[in-house]
Amino acid sequence: MKTWCESLSESLVVEAMKRAVEQGKQYWNYVDAILVKWEQMSVRDVKDARAKEIQFMFEKVHKRKLHSTGRRPIRPEKLPEWFTDEREAVQGNDEELEAEKAKLMAELEAYRERGGGGGVVM
Structure with missing residues (x-):
């Protein structure tokens, strides 16, 4: 925990802990995974983490819409x-x-x- 506080910030570590508790995941590995993701995304503070999370959710929904509209229609079966x-x-x-x-x-x-x-x- 101390390493994460030095690497990112105390406020981000606390925010990651809050998110873990909100998700019902009360173990450190979950918090660690959040922090690793934020580090990869170059998150600087809590406000930045929230902004990037909103952007991620928007992109996820947008990609889902693109994929769902690209489906081919179901071929109707012909009776013999x-x-x-x-x-x-x-x-x-x-x-x-x-x-x-x-x-x-x-x-x-x-x-x-x-x-x-x-x-x-x-």
């Missing part, structure tokens, strides 16, 4: 021909389907009348 042909065929056979349904219902009723229902209720 057999899917639509099959659906049209099923829709066209409504009369056949109703006739088959009536036939099965008649068979079910006859089965119940014979007493073969076994307690199954529909």
Whole structure:
């Protein structure tokens, strides 16, 4: 800590400690990482640290916007021909389907009348 105070300043060390506590990081390695970053950025005082942090956040958001707008649109999936042909065929056979349904219902009723229902209720 003494080395950082001599290298940067006491006010920057205290500011780094405050930021660490605000982030819930109450250990020295986090404070040390902040100070290393500030040293690399040539921060001179607390005001300069805040200004460079705001500039960094602005650039980060600006880069994110550039990257997000550069995405290619998602390619829409095309349905295969057999899917639509099959659906049209099923829709066209409504009369056949109703006739088959009536036939099965008649068979079910006859089965119940014979007493073969076994307690199954529909």
